[in-house]
Amino acid sequence: MATDQLAIARPITTLPPEIRQRERRSRLTMAAMLAPAVLVAVAFMAYPLLFILQMSFTEGSSYLSIHGPTWTIDNYLAMFGRYLPNLFVTLELATLAMLVDLVFGFPFAYILVRKVRYRTLVRGFMVFPMFGALYIAFGLRFILLPGGPATPLLQALGLSGTQALYSLPTVVFAMAIFTFPFMVMNIGTALSNVDPTLEEAAACLGARPTQTLRRILLPLTRAGTVAGMLMVFGWSIGTFAEPLLLGSIQEQRALAWTLYQRGVVQNDYGLATTMGIVLLVIAFVVSWGSLRYSRGALVD
Amino acid sequence: MSAITAARPARRSSRRLSRRRIVDVLSHAYIWLCLIVFVLPFMVLLLYSFTGPGGTYAIQNFQYVLGSFRENLLWSFGISAATLLISALISLPAAYAIVRYGFRGKRTLFSALTLPLYVPGAVIGISLLLTYNFTYHLTTSPIGLVMAMVVGTFPLMLTPIVVAMKDLPLVYEEAAACLGATKWQAYRKIVFPLIGPGLSAGLMLTFIIVFNEYLVTLFVHPPGLVTAPLRIFNLVRTAGLLPTTAALAVTMQLISFAAVILFFRVFGTRYLKGTYLI
Numbered sequence: 404m405a406t407d408q409l410a411i412a413r414p415i416t417t418l419p420p421e422i423r424q425r426e427r428r429s430r431l432t433m434a435a436m437l438a439p440a441v442l443v444a445v446a447f448m449a450y451p452l453l454f455i456l457q458m459s460f461t462e463g464s465s466y467l468s469i470h471g472p473t474w475t476i477d478n479y480l481a482m483f484g485r486y487l488p489n490l491f492v493t494l495e496l497a498t499l500a501m502l503v504d505l506v507f508g509f510p511f512a513y514i515l516v517r518k519v520r521y522r523t524l525v526r527g528f529m530v531f532p533m534f535g536a537l538y539i540a541f542g543l544r545f546i547l548l549p550g551g552p553a554t555p556l557l558q559a560l561g562l563s564g565t566q567a568l569y570s571l572p573t574v575v576f577a578m579a580i581f582t583f584p585f586m587v588m589n590i591g592t593a594l595s596n597v598d599p600t601l602e603e604a605a606a607c608l609g610a611r612p613t614q615t616l617r618r619i620l621l622p623l624t625r626a627g628t629v630a631g632m633l634m635v636f637g638w639s640i641g642t643f644a645e646p647l648l649l650g651s652i653q654e655q656r657a658l659a660w661t662l663y664q665r666g667v668v669q670n671d672y673g674l675a676t677t678m679g680i681v682l683l684v685i686a687f688v689v690s691w692g693s694l695r696y697s698r699g700a701l702v703d
Numbered sequence: 704m705s706a707i708t709a710a711r712p713a714r715r716s717s718r719r720l721s722r723r724r725i726v727d728v729l730s731h732a733y734i735w736l737c738l739i740v741f742v743l744p745f746m747v748l749l750l751y752s753f754t755g756p757g758g759t760y761a762i763q764n765f766q767y768v769l770g771s772f773r774e775n776l777l778w779s780f781g782i783s784a785a786t787l788l789i790s791a792l793i794s795l796p797a798a799y800a801i802v803r804y805g806f807r808g809k810r811t812l813f814s815a816l817t818l819p820l821y822v823p824g825a826v827i828g829i830s831l832l833l834t835y836n837f838t839y840h841l842t843t844s845p846i847g848l849v850m851a852m853v854v855g856t857f858p859l860m861l862t863p864i865v866v867a868m869k870d871l872p873l874v875y876e877e878a879a880a881c882l883g884a885t886k887w888q889a890y891r892k893i894v895f896p897l898i899g900p901g902l903s904a905g906l907m908l909t910f911i912i913v914f915n916e917y918l919v920t921l922f923v924h925p926p927g928l929v930t931a932p933l934r935i936f937n938l939v940r941t942a943g944l945l946p947t948t949a950a951l952a953v954t955m956q957l958i959s960f961a962a963v964i965l966f967f968r969v970f971g972t973r974y975l976k977g978t979y980l981i
Contacts, residue, residue, distance in 0.1 A: 432886075433804040436796035440816060440857070443793055447854040448819050450838075451830035458833060466837070511737055514730040523967065528738040530963045531745050534956050535915040537932060541939050541952055542744020545751055548944065552747060580740060641823025643918050648939060659825035666829050667922065676833070679826040690821035694814070 452683065455676040464670045478677035486661070486674075490681065493658040496646065497639035499571075500578035504635050507579070508586035509628070513620075515587065516594045529584045536581045540648040543577050544568065547649075569651040577645040582635040589634060593627025594620075626696050633693035637686045658682055745956055752950035764950040772951050775931040779955075782845070782930060783913045786852040790860040790909055791902065793853075798864035798898075799890070803873075813865070817858040827855050828922025835923060843925045851923045852913045859912060860905035867901025868894075900970045907966040911959045931955055 418426075459479070461472040482490070515525060532539060546553045547568040557567050567573060597620065605615040621628075646657040658678050666675025753761040768776075801813055819827070831851050832842075841847030871894065879889035917932035924933060931951060938948045 429804070433800045433806065436800035437812070439793040440797035440861070441812075443850070443854055443857070444816055444819070447831065447850050448822070448827075451834040452822075452826075454834050454838070455826075455830045507737065510733065514734055518727065518730055519734060525734065525738065527964065527967070528741050530911075530960065531741050531956065534911060534959050535917065535932065537915070537917050537936055537939075538748070538952050538956060539744045541935065541944075541949075542748050544939070545944050545949070546743070546747050552750075580744075583737075583741070637821060641825050643825060644936065659823060662825050662829060663921070667832070672833060675829055679829045682823050683826050686821050686823050686826075687818075 455679050458672055459676040459680050461673050463674075464672050466672060475673070478673045481674060482677045482681060486678070489656045489658050489661050489678075492654060492656045493640060493642070493682075494685075496571075496574060496578060496642060496654065496657060497636050499575040500582060500639045500642075501632050501636045503575060503579040504583055504586040505628070505632055508583060508631070509590055511583075512587045512590035512594055516591050517599065529587070532580050532582075532584055535644075536577065536642070537644045539577050539580050540644045543573060544648050547573065568649065571650070571654060574642075574645050574650045574654045577649055578639050578642055581645070582638050585634050585638065586631040589627045589631030590624060591627075593624040597623045630693045630696040633689045633696065637689040637693060640685050640689070641682060745953070748949040748956075749953050751944075752946050752953050754946050764946050765954070767947045768950045768954050771947070772931060772934060775929055775934045775951075776954070778928055779914055779931040782849055782852060783910055785845075785849045786856065786913045787906055787909055789849065789853050790857045791906065794857055794860040794864055794905065795895075795902070798861055798868050799894070801865055802868040816861060819854055819856075820858045822855075824855070824916075824918035825922075827851065828919045831919070832922045842923075845925060845928055848920065848923055848925065848928065851919050852916065855916075855919055856909045856912050859908040863901040863904035863908070864898060865901075867898040867904075870901075871897050903966060903970055907962055910962055914959055914962075915955060 458466055458472075460474055460476060462475045462477060465473040515522065519525060545551055547557070547565075549565060553567075557563075560567075601619055601623075602615055605619050610618065641659045642657055643659045643663075646654040647660050650657070659682065662675050662678040662682070665671045665678065752764050797816070801809060828851075831847070831854075835841040835847050839847070841850070875893050875897070876889045879893050880886075884892070915932050917930075917936045920930050920933045921936065924930070929937070932955065935948055935952050935955070938945065942948070
């Protein structure tokens with residue numbers, strides 16, 4: 404490695420042939436080491452995504468027909484016409500989950516970073532939501548079913564039957580639990596880089612806690628907070644089990660579930676892939692923003 | 704006069720102290736409330752899995768898991784093991800090349816390789832389902848399912864290994880080379896043992912995600928191959944709620960939790976930085 408760097412420093416033309424050969428061999432080794440990962444990513448990620456991009460411009464399941472595919476943009480017209488409410492429901496759910504996470508996650512991260520000494524224990528508890536939205540949805544469904552553990556509480560609140568189970572707040576609650584650790588991780592990392600003496604200085608200078616929060620903490624943790632919000636949003640956009648198991652008809656229109664219905668159950672590949680492309684574009688734009696905001700890249 | 708001036712600051716500070724203590728208590732209460740909410744779904748499923756049609760049926764329910772759901776659990780373990788193996792085999796050389804070699808577009812390549820993490824599961828599912836159908840003809844083979852898992856999760860394997868490689872000073876390899884070791888010997892005897900914690904972090908993260916994956920599996924599973932999370936999904940959707948299903952869900956979460964705790968005990972959380980989890 405060190406010899407390689409020396410070799411690069413010298414002009415290429417004066418290199419002795421054996422060093423040039425070694426250089427070439429090391430390049431080949433590098434390519435061979437990267438090849439499996441790149442091949443898998445291209446064959447099972449890049450190509451399939453390009454494939455569904457192409458397919459989203461064909462009509463229904465005409466890709467299968469012996470006369471060849473029928474090219475059309477009707478899918479996108481339908482997507483932004485008839486299926487616009489589905490897109491809005493998806494965005495609404497993701498936005499609400501993001502806001503709930505922000506409101507509850509910021510104080511959680513602050514207390515965790517500044518006051519809590521039993522952090523390992525907290526980490527242990529916090530891995531449970533990461534095992535999957537499916538178990539969260541299953542658990543909440545059981546709690547809220549008529550006759551479940553929460554029945555007395557729900558009756559005290561004046562909710563009867565499945566009023567609480569099949570509703571927007573329940574879906575958002577489940578989604579928020581699932582993505583909460585991501586938000587806490589991002590905000591926590593940003594907060595632990597803020598010197599606590601800044602808050603003390605603000606307090607000494609007579610700032611009230613709200614002023615300290617607004618003038619000191621929020622500006623200094625903006626990058627982490629924004630990155631966390633975008634990350635949570637990007638994760639929530641593909642929500643599947645929560646609207647299905649906990650939502651009413653309205654929430655069940657979430658895009659990922661509609662995609663499954665259209666593509667796998669009804670074989671309307673054109674429309675399903677169009678929804679997939681829309682989801683993909685939203686997720687990529689949001690994740691790109693998140694990565695730009697988050698603390699430095701890993702490789703430089 | 705002097706008594707008053709002496710008493711006043713004392714009283715004020717004691718009042719301030721008590722206020723601070725109230726804030727402290729409230730803060731910790733808030734943390735604990737959040738933690739309870741996190742484990743609430745698990746806890747109620749655990750309680751539910753102990754019930755039956757009139758009495759305690761804990762043992763029967765978990766016997767049912769090992770009996771009726773045995774095949775699903777075995778498939779889950781098998782798919783996870785195959786995914787971990789392939790993922791590790793493609794990530795180890797890639798991480799080495801990314802950290803130890805300089806080439807143009809390195810950052811771009813690394814970002815491109817981690818992109819699959821940000822693709823929603825349903826999109827991975829539909830795109831692989833269609834390509835398996837029309838191009839690769841993998842619809843009926845478990846290999847298709849394993850590759851779907853690999854491509855969705857190998858950034859989780861790659862990132863901790865890259866972190867561990869970057870932490871490893873070059874001098875060890877140089878010393879090995881000076882003593883006459885070939886590059887492969889240096890890698891096998893020096894680098895590989897030293898990046899062990901990073902590799903283990905990758906294995907643990909990939910395991911807990913793949914072991915509990917139901918969404919991509921729902922799209923690309925071959926007929927007859929039903930993993931445990933997919934079985935849970937299907938049962939919750941169609942059969943209503945059963946204590947045996949809850950017992951299966953509890954079993955899955957306990958196994959995942961055991962993997963995480965084992966990792967924490969052995970390696971701590973250092974190598975999970977950089978990854979998007981924890």
